[in-house]
Amino acid sequence: MREISLKVKVPSSRNAYYPIVFGNNHWKQTLASFVENHTFSKVIFLVDEQVFSFWKEEIEQFPHPEICILPSGETSKNLEKAMEIIGFLTRQGCDRKSLLVTLGGGVVGDLGGFVASLYMRGIAFVQIPTTVLSLVDSSIGGKTGVDTSYGKNLVGSFHFPSLVIADVMFLQSLPETQKKNGYVEMVKHALIADEGYYRQLMVPFTEKEWPSLLWKSCQIKARIVEKDPREHHLRQILNFGHTLGHAIEHAAGYEILHGFAVAWGMIGEAFLSVKQGILRQDILHTLIQDFKKNSLLFSPQTILKLSWEDVRYPLLHDKKNIRNHIHVVLLEKIGQVKHTSCQYSYPLPEELFQEAFVFLKNIAEEWDESH
Amino acid sequence: MREISLKVKVPSSRNAYYPIVFGNNHWKQTLASFVENHTFSKVIFLVDEQVFSFWKEEIEQFPHPEICILPSGETSKNLEKAMEIIGFLTRQGCDRKSLLVTLGGGVVGDLGGFVASLYMRGIAFVQIPTTVLSLVDSSIGGKTGVDTSYGKNLVGSFHFPSLVIADVMFLQSLPETQKKNGYVEMVKHALIADEGYYRQLMVPFTEKEWPSLLWKSCQIKARIVEKDPREHHLRQILNFGHTLGHAIEHAAGYEILHGFAVAWGMIGEAFLSVKQGILRQDILHTLIQDFKKNSLLFSPQTILKLSWEDVRYPLLHDKKNIRNHIHVVLLEKIGQVKHTSCQYSYPLPEELFQEAFVFLKNIAEEWDESH
Numbered sequence: 001m002r003e004i005s006l007k008v009k010v011p012s013s014r015n016a017y018y019p020i021v022f023g024n025n026h027w028k029q030t031l032a033s034f035v036e037n038h039t040f041s042k043v044i045f046l047v048d049e050q051v052f053s054f055w056k057e058e059i060e061q062f063p064h065p066e067i068c069i070l071p072s073g074e075t076s077k078n079l080e081k082a083m084e085i086i087g088f089l090t091r092q093g094c095d096r097k098s099l100l101v102t103l104g105g106g107v108v109g110d111l112g113g114f115v116a117s118l119y120m121r122g123i124a125f126v127q128i129p130t131t132v133l134s135l136v137d138s139s140i141g142g143k144t145g146v147d148t149s150y151g152k153n154l155v156g157s158f159h160f161p162s163l164v165i166a167d168v169m170f171l172q173s174l175p176e177t178q179k180k181n182g183y184v185e186m187v188k189h190a191l192i193a194d195e196g197y198y199r200q201l202m203v204p205f206t207e208k209e210w211p212s213l214l215w216k217s218c219q220i221k222a223r224i225v226e227k228d229p230r231e232h233h234l235r236q237i238l239n240f241g242h243t244l245g246h247a248i249e250h251a252a253g254y255e256i257l258h259g260f261a262v263a264w265g266m267i268g269e270a271f272l273s274v275k276q277g278i279l280r281q282d283i284l285h286t287l288i289q290d291f292k293k294n295s296l297l298f299s300p301q302t303i304l305k306l307s308w309e310d311v312r313y314p315l316l317h318d319k320k321n322i323r324n325h326i327h328v329v330l331l332e333k334i335g336q337v338k339h340t341s342c343q344y345s346y347p348l349p350e351e352l353f354q355e356a357f358v359f360l361k362n363i364a365e366e367w368d369e370s371h
Numbered sequence: 372m373r374e375i376s377l378k379v380k381v382p383s384s385r386n387a388y389y390p391i392v393f394g395n396n397h398w399k400q401t402l403a404s405f406v407e408n409h410t411f412s413k414v415i416f417l418v419d420e421q422v423f424s425f426w427k428e429e430i431e432q433f434p435h436p437e438i439c440i441l442p443s444g445e446t447s448k449n450l451e452k453a454m455e456i457i458g459f460l461t462r463q464g465c466d467r468k469s470l471l472v473t474l475g476g477g478v479v480g481d482l483g484g485f486v487a488s489l490y491m492r493g494i495a496f497v498q499i500p501t502t503v504l505s506l507v508d509s510s511i512g513g514k515t516g517v518d519t520s521y522g523k524n525l526v527g528s529f530h531f532p533s534l535v536i537a538d539v540m541f542l543q544s545l546p547e548t549q550k551k552n553g554y555v556e557m558v559k560h561a562l563i564a565d566e567g568y569y570r571q572l573m574v575p576f577t578e579k580e581w582p583s584l585l586w587k588s589c590q591i592k593a594r595i596v597e598k599d600p601r602e603h604h605l606r607q608i609l610n611f612g613h614t615l616g617h618a619i620e621h622a623a624g625y626e627i628l629h630g631f632a633v634a635w636g637m638i639g640e641a642f643l644s645v646k647q648g649i650l651r652q653d654i655l656h657t658l659i660q661d662f663k664k665n666s667l668l669f670s671p672q673t674i675l676k677l678s679w680e681d682v683r684y685p686l687l688h689d690k691k692n693i694r695n696h697i698h699v700v701l702l703e704k705i706g707q708v709k710h711t712s713c714q715y716s717y718p719l720p721e722e723l724f725q726e727a728f729v730f731l732k733n734i735a736e737e738w739d740e741s742h
Contacts, residue, residue, distance in 0.1 A: 041694045097694070122528065
């Protein structure tokens with residue numbers, strides 16, 4: 001597999017771009033030549049604990065890394081851990097010219113990016129995603145954040161990496177469920193932007209075909225965030241499936257993986273699109289069949305356990321709400337969402353979300369009984 | 372006094388500017404018309420406790436403000452307080468379209484700006500400085516931050532306000548020492564950029580002349596940060612006096628006011644400039660005489676109490692250090708600093724800083740004995 005790269009515009013400076021370099025077993029060389037071409041005072045690695053235990057020898061081949069290990073899991077993504085990492089950087093004598101390299105999934109990337117955005121008002125960072133989800137989604141677009149008692153990602157910033165190294169080698173250590181978790185976001189990219197890509201994703205494909213599909217998703221996401229880095233308009237379409245999806249994820253106490261919650265969310269929001277007369281009913285049914293066939297409607301028991309009240313609370317406190325109105329991205333057809341030149345998400349009344357949730361519960365029930 | 376305003380470029384967007392509106396007793400009207408011209412979902416005030424107790428009636432004249440009161444003093448500028456304010460915003464139902472208005476000195480502005488930069492990855496904020504120091508310095512330039520156990524402002528961000536309202540009315544409630552504290556930064560602006568302004572500041576002036584002098588400083592600072600918002604080059608010159616100044620302030624446990632520490636710092640760094648053959652010796656002596664005459668070399672006892680070791684530690688951990696080298700801005704003459712097109716601060720060996728500190732101690736001793 002050859003290395004390919006994509007330039008993404010940095011929003012805060014007129015002519016600056018950062019590359020996403022995609023390849024297989026190329027991270028050390030790509031990172032080394034990046035470091036050589038800059039004059040960083042120090043290079044610090046922030047590595048996920050599980051990734052480190054699997055890839056220790058590989059990571060330690062990089063010359064003289066100072067490594068900070070982060071316990072795996074979403075519970076690490078908090079302010080206290082951010083401050084611990086800042087303490088580590090201080091003790092290592094990091095200054096404004098130091099570089100932070102994050103190696104791990106979304107938690108390491110979001111938390112590391114958050115720290116890099118705040119340490120001395122911002123230092124450079126390189127992101128090396130090691131999961132499908134972070135490779136196609138969270139590593140692209142500069143969103144950083146931590147979870148607080150007030151909400152997930154309620155506290156965060158936009159801070160763009162200097163370089164993203166997407167090395168599919170790291171996916172070798174990823175469990176199948178985690179792969180599927182990320183695959184849902186690829187399906188979302190297809191649904192909002194590219195019908196042909198959706199067809200590609202829905203037919204069985206081999207291990208060898210993964211890289212080109214991953215790359216396709218990286219391109220779709222990069223092109224969207226580049227046009228609207230701070231989510232004022234176009235970038236909102238990436239939230240398709242995420243209004244109901246986030247609410248389900250939160251209501252389930254994060255026992256359901258993000259991707260699977262979003263899969264349920266996409267069906268729910270496709271239902272809302274039908275209700276609004278925007279999407280054809282038969283396309284909704286095709287989606288449901290496709291999602292079932294590809295095992296994306298995972299964990300129906302989780303949906304069945306939830307009540308409308310459980311889901312209602314996080315919906316009413318969604319970060320995307322404006323003036324207490326719940327907003328949602330609506331699907332027009334496969335590969336296209338409803339939008340005007342200035343509106344990409346739409347406020348809908350609470351009652352419709354309740355109907356959508358009941359619709360999801362019915363699917364979950366049928367699906368659960370048939371298995 | 373007529374209202375005047377200044378447009379400052381927002382670095383992250385190509386054609387966006389934010390205004391600094393300068394006047395007397397105009398804040399309510401200026402803020403009201405700004406709010407009217409936007410569609411904020413909520414307006415929240417963050418107000419310094421002392422400012423609120425003095426200006427309560429005035430502030431409550433603004434229609435329906437939700438007010439969060441912040442205890443006065445630098446100790447409020449920490450992550451815990453930031454999280455408390457975030458909790459307040461959450462409870463008030465603030466969303467991405469809400470506005471935070473800060474009313475107070477540097478602490479309220481820096482902390483409020485920090486919260487505004489992180490809440491839901493950034494909301495709009497308006498800064499209303501109520502001290503000389505915040506009016507001419509911290510309210511201009513988008514630097515936000517909190518103090519942590521690892522250092523002052525070690526954690527922060529760049530987040531530019533949508534509007535700054537510089538209302539000299541609020542200075543009525545300011546003690547004389549606090550006025551002088553801010554006046555030092557005005558002298559710094561003059562020293563690095565405008566000899567004529569320096570002369571104006573050094574002769575006795577009346578209360579009536581304050582506004583035009585304050586306005587001059589706002590202009591100098593705004594023009595500098597506009598050219599280099601993220602302190603990659605030119606903006607560094609604003610750090611004149613701040614390498615030794617910060618170290619003294621830190622070593623004294625913040626018992627000396629920021630401005631007075633910077634006044635000592637400027638003399639120390641002018642001494643370094645002489646040592647480097649950049650500044651004429653007689654100009655250094657003029658500066659010392661001018662500073663003494665204008666009571667800027669305040670609290671010589673504080674300097675006398677400090678040892679070199681006390682000052683050395685914070686110098687070695689200065690946020691502006693690069694690769695462990697202490698950096699300093701050097702004065703060439705009154706109104707001009709040494710620089711090339713790419714270098715605005717210079718690394719000097721530790722020993723020279725020790726010499727400069729001894730020089731300051733000698734001045735402090737003479738000054739103390741003569742009073």
